[in-house]
Amino acid sequence: MCTTMNDLTIIEPRICELVRELTDAPATGGVADALRPVMSEVIDQAVASSQGGKRLRALLSLDAFDALTASHHDTGSSAHTAMLDLACAIEVFQTAALVHDDIIDESDLRRGKPSAHRALEHTVHNASIGRGLGLMLGDILATACIEIARRAARHLNNGDAIIESFLTMQREVEIGQVLDLGVEMTPLSDPQALAAASLNVFRWKTASYTTIAPLLFALLAAGVEPAKAQQQALAVGEPLGLAFQLADDLLDVIGSSRNTGKPVGGDIREGKRTVLLADALSAADASDQQELRDMFEAAHRDEQQVKRAIELFGKTGAIDRSRERISTLWKQSQTAITDLELNESLDESGKRRLTEACARFIPIDLR
Amino acid sequence: MCTTMNDLTIIEPRICELVRELTDAPATGGVADALRPVMSEVIDQAVASSQGGKRLRALLSLDAFDALTASHHDTGSSAHTAMLDLACAIEVFQTAALVHDDIIDESDLRRGKPSAHRALEHTVHNASIGRGLGLMLGDILATACIEIARRAARHLNNGDAIIESFLTMQREVEIGQVLDLGVEMTPLSDPQALAAASLNVFRWKTASYTTIAPLLFALLAAGVEPAKAQQQALAVGEPLGLAFQLADDLLDVIGSSRNTGKPVGGDIREGKRTVLLADALSAADASDQQELRDMFEAAHRDEQQVKRAIELFGKTGAIDRSRERISTLWKQSQTAITDLELNESLDESGKRRLTEACARFIPIDLR
The missing domain is CATH 1.10.600.10 (Farnesyl Diphosphate Synthase)
Incomplete structure (x- = not known):
């Protein structure tokens, strides 16, 4: 039994979990104590910016996959789980694109909340550093979504x-x-x-x-x-x-x-x-x-x-x-x-x- | 016979070729006539920004590979060709990072020439659109280098x-x-x-x-x-x-x-x-x-x-x-x-x- 609502319930926390992991520094090296606060602020903003989407794109991909594989469909299958992550990757990519779009357009708001660079400007009390952090946040999310897709693709055909x-x-x-x-x-x-x-x-x-x-x-x-x-x-x-x-x-x-x-x-x-x-x-x-x-x-x-x-x-x-x-x-x-x-x-x-x-x-x- | 100088002679035109291909629109759809000029300007700037590096990183990767595979080394081999492209991918990544770095630092110059966003501001006679194009150029190059690495990796171990x-x-x-x-x-x-x-x-x-x-x-x-x-x-x-x-x-x-x-x-x-x-x-x-x-x-x-x-x-x-x-x-x-x-x-x-x-x-x- 895999309904659209079920998928939506799984997608939201999964995006949050993946974004939190992939915007932080890898385990091969630590982050200096003095720099931990700025890193945490960027990770928190990455999660905040990832919320509030309608997930139309993720749902299209999942529903199309289900329609195409109806005969051998199994919600708990590794393929369905991988498709869910691939669907999350599309959504994370959208967030990455919107973060840069808002910098280009100098938009103050996104989905009714401050845009990422504006929020970071406010957090660090410095417009130029905040905007720089916003730009890098877009870059980090753009890299993260490819890593999410790469991991998912290993369990899928083609x-x-x-x-x-x-x-x-x-x-x-x-x-x-x-x-x-x-x-x-x-x-x-x-x-x-x-x-x-x-x-x-x-x-x-x-x-x-x-x-x-x-x-x-x-x-x-x-x-x-x-x-x-x-x-x-x-x-x-x-x-x-x-x-x-x-x-x-x-x-x-x-x-x-x-x-x-x-x-x-x-x-x-x-x-x-x-x-x-x-x-x-x-x-x-x-x-x-x-x-x-x-x-x-x-x-x-x-x-x-x-x-x-x-x-x-x-x-x-x-x-x-x-x-x-x-x-x-x-x-x-x-x-x-x-x-x-x-x-x-x-x-x-x-x-x-x-x-x-x-x-x-x-x-x-x-x- | 594969010397460092030989590799350098191959790297420069190869970077140019790869960047030109991967900053343009894919063949699955055209670019409208009215928009061809802006596309061309971004592609030309991508190539210009890619030039002038010392290629230290590419050379380290190639020399290390040669040192590690000396016993079965063959310049014309598909593995050496793929390593050359992977080495180019590191250089293209550096260019992508520098383009965004220059926007963050508001740098006017890079390698003695105008930085990418400044050059584009000048070309389109519009500071805000030029800066936006510069930001997108960094994004395009960051995506391009992964595609270059992906293609190369198919012909390599691991x-x-x-x-x-x-x-x-x-x-x-x-x-x-x-x-x-x-x-x-x-x-x-x-x-x-x-x-x-x-x-x-x-x-x-x-x-x-x-x-x-x-x-x-x-x-x-x-x-x-x-x-x-x-x-x-x-x-x-x-x-x-x-x-x-x-x-x-x-x-x-x-x-x-x-x-x-x-x-x-x-x-x-x-x-x-x-x-x-x-x-x-x-x-x-x-x-x-x-x-x-x-x-x-x-x-x-x-x-x-x-x-x-x-x-x-x-x-x-x-x-x-x-x-x-x-x-x-x-x-x-x-x-x-x-x-x-x-x-x-x-x-x-x-x-x-x-x-x-x-x-x-x-x-x-x-x-």
């Missing part, structure tokens, strides 16, 4: 391909961050290019580790040959990951009953160059286009402007266009699941289970 | 232990950076504690990847059982690595015919808390101790103060104490080599070769 895929995932997200910074420098004068660039960033920065890699790890661990596993993880995961990010951006504008943890219009306030903005610029008449450009080329936007931008996103049809994009991508992902031809385990019920796991990424009214 | 050791090395250096930031906050009122803390930082931040890991990789690749390999790499590498860092700090104060690339007294100017400073504070009379504390607790030190600090380092015997420390550690490392009991390949001539490789880390007049 172990070497899993480590290779994990490193590729990490590289893709890092490149996605570079491209995301590039988008900030993309002129608003060519909305088509901006939309293409934004979707390209979603492929690398979001779909990579949110959907493609979790599915790929499950396929590899289930014994699917690496080239085929990669092709099928991309077929299902790429449209799903793009739809997830588009939905996230859309909910930021139209709001949601689901608590996204962000105030409505936050992306607009920050001047983020989104697909929504690109679609609005593409469809706007000359006067609305100019208004949007002036607004987003300015250093700041006030509440009145945020409201006006949302109005223009609606008026130009950009919101409807995003709904269309999400629904099309979701259907594409579903078709890819239907077309999966893998092994005897993935029967109709297995595919249904996989579809349900994927559906968690897209609110029901946007599918 | 492949999985090599990857594990590579990740441990990375974690040790990252923890060393945390502790180094901790030393900056250590009060000058307890010189003994300061000396212990500084030496502890040297163990993690320097010895780890400079001497211990390069020796460990060679031992593992030569087929030595992992637990024994680790014990022997520590026995030789830990004192050698500490001596190397002490010598580096000493040369910063007394100068050297060898070009260290830094002006004399640079560490003092920056207010760095070194073992030299701790030894000077320990041995100083009350008045000299107060003078040193006032100097190093101030935000800046002028040329006159730098000169005076050097004078006090001499007068208190701290410089002689450092010479003693270096010479003792060097002898400890040499004794450990003499005591090595590994395999038939490591005969007297092999041990001589290993000693010569280690000697590169310590100037002859300090041994």
Whole structure:
């Protein structure tokens, strides 16, 4: 009996345990007494920063693995235990990426608490040392997640391909961050290019580790040959990951009953160059286009402007266009699941289970 | 015929080739036209930042491997080729660490050229985006070096232990950076504690990847059982690595015919808390101790103060104490080599070769 809730109950303390072990100094040498306090503060912050995630990525990987191995499924098996750790590794990687993302964006908050570097600045009463510790904390977590994946992969099929895929995932997200910074420098004068660039960033920065890699790890661990596993993880995961990010951006504008943890219009306030903005610029008449450009080329936007931008996103049809994009991508992902031809385990019920796991990424009214 | 010069000739272009491949986006997806320029700038900077190292660590690993496998040595062998790549991976890791180190220290220069984040700030004409790109460049290189090591390890003995050791090395250096930031906050009122803390930082931040890991990789690749390999790499590498860092700090104060690339007294100017400073504070009379504390607790030190600090380092015997420390550690490392009991390949001539490789880390007049 392995339910999603059961997995969640196991994942949280396991992430904490792994992070605490792998952010501390190895046993081959001690830490000097005078330096123990700073080490403890970094370890505690590593654990604090690791908490509060929705674990969507870990659950996708675990559910996909269960769907793919239904016929010989055993919760207590070494393979299931290893998959749980591999799922934790994805989550620890996300934390590592967010810690650096918050430094780059100079964000004060993450998941409603102080971001890691801000918390450390506060703890050590020194902004520059605190920020340095935050940067190193991101590095330590990025190394830790690979070690977690390496240990897990030894007990899974295609172990070497899993480590290779994990490193590729990490590289893709890092490149996605570079491209995301590039988008900030993309002129608003060519909305088509901006939309293409934004979707390209979603492929690398979001779909990579949110959907493609979790599915790929499950396929590899289930014994699917690496080239085929990669092709099928991309077929299902790429449209799903793009739809997830588009939905996230859309909910930021139209709001949601689901608590996204962000105030409505936050992306607009920050001047983020989104697909929504690109679609609005593409469809706007000359006067609305100019208004949007002036607004987003300015250093700041006030509440009145945020409201006006949302109005223009609606008026130009950009919101409807995003709904269309999400629904099309979701259907594409579903078709890819239907077309999966893998092994005897993935029967109709297995595919249904996989579809349900994927559906968690897209609110029901946007599918 | 495999000489050190031959290895150096191969290492440089190989690092460039590997870095160029692994900082670009994988073939499973393209980069949007509008974002190609920023991607190219980051790749070019990755290559530029990778150049100019002395490759001491790579050479130690290669020479140790050759010394350990002399009896069945073959330059063109797949093992030697894989060791070359593993040696490159250590160098790429160093570059990754230096890129983040320069961000933390807000250093403008590295190896006589603009540091990576400064160069990128200049290229994109935007300080905050340039710094973000620099941070991501460090992340990309840190991931790239593990992928280089993973590929190499597949062709070597103890492949999985090599990857594990590579990740441990990375974690040790990252923890060393945390502790180094901790030393900056250590009060000058307890010189003994300061000396212990500084030496502890040297163990993690320097010895780890400079001497211990390069020796460990060679031992593992030569087929030595992992637990024994680790014990022997520590026995030789830990004192050698500490001596190397002490010598580096000493040369910063007394100068050297060898070009260290830094002006004399640079560490003092920056207010760095070194073992030299701790030894000077320990041995100083009350008045000299107060003078040193006032100097190093101030935000800046002028040329006159730098000169005076050097004078006090001499007068208190701290410089002689450092010479003693270096010479003792060097002898400890040499004794450990003499005591090595590994395999038939490591005969007297092999041990001589290993000693010569280690000697590169310590100037002859300090041994």
